[in-house]
Amino acid sequence: MFGESEKNVSKLKDFWVEFFADRRDGGHRFSDEEFISMEAREKLFHLGGGKTLLDFGCGAGELLVYYAPEYEQLVGVDFSASMLDEASKKIREKKCGNILLIQADDKTVWDKLEYSFDRITAAGVVQYLTLQEIDNFIFNASNYLNKGGKIVLFDILDPRLYPLWKIGLFSQDANFLSILRKIAFEFKVILSASLNSHPRDILGFSHNPSAIKKIADKYNFEITFVKSMYYEYKYHAIIFRTSEAQEF
Template identity: 55%
Template sequence: METVFKKSKFSWEDYFSDKMKDEHRFSTEESLAKEAKEKLFHLNGRKTLLDFGCGAGDLLIYYVPHYEKIVGVDFSSSMLFEAEKKVRHHKYKNVDLILADNRTVWEKLDTKFDQITVAGVVQYLTPEQVDDFILNASAYLNEDGKISFFDIIDPKLYSLWKIGWFSQNFIHRDIFLRACTSCLKKISAFLENRPADTIGNSYSPQIIEKIARKNGFQMEYAKSMYYEYRYHAILSKIS
């Protein structure tokens, strides 16, 4: 029986099982197109792309015209359903969508890729899962292929963002109020058996770089253009 002190384990897979939206700050076509354009700049072309954690396809749909073949992967069937609707609406024929997670995806792939992109997903993985992901992805990359982890949450910048530091109307005396609100949210999350912050885990660039190097990759750091507290880690094999 579930009580306040004995709870069933929270899982991101359960959390996303009925979700249908990708949780971008603005979901207008204009702002999604801008976000996708930023990613396409970093992806920098080539022919084949694996979009891991493609969600409802908000970004994937903008990548499609730029690639010969795209495979979108997600562990949420409701998200994939939304992605499929968008692919059908555009009559795109060069997209495959696969239901899988970070462990099972590899056995479902029958080809290597020029680019592997992971946007807004690292926060739902543990450091061990990030490590395993890079190791496995490495075997599915064509020569000179890259793994792009987009929109990783930077813990320091996220703390500043939460207290309103980047806001145009930042007022110092509000910090105390915001800190109290944050404490109350943590207590209520504990009681409801969900993470204190459904935005997920944050990782400093140093941690991601360390894991990348361990797996034979070098990391290029780029600040996110549209999220003050997020950054991109573009990994390429150390030659």
């Protein structure tokens, strides 16, 4: 029988699955090609090479088609059929013949893979996973990671900065009254979510870097944290093994 916290997490999962079921965009800060191109270049820099890439939570494929010229073979994974439909359109438009799309979630994806990868990445996905699910993801990913490979988790919500962004402290026109209004609005959102059994935040969970590091340490990975260039309240986790480190 599920405990109360497990029941709540299950309800949140169901809400997000329904929320994303018919979505056709990846939720980037800006949807124009110039911004997506800049974001992709930043992420490619942190991916740092490799020949094969697994992009978990590829969404509508906005970043995936920019990754394609840099890799010999790519696999994009998402649980949303509508997102994958959009990704498929982009792949055809860009003539990216080296991309395979798979419909799966963080639990089912591993049984659908036919080979291992030099890079395994997820962008804007970790916030919808609990710490235990992140632990499972990193463990499973490690079994599909080639020697010298990296797991790169992009755009993790930072609990130290995200609340400040939500109340407008990073806004150029922030002032006392605007911050008070945003605080009041966030309070209403939290109250409404509690009454309607919805998540308090549609963007999901925020995770402290120290918690991600504990998981990486558990599986003998090194980890580097980098602040996102384009989302001031997010950070990236670059997970890898040194040549001396043994696999778990």
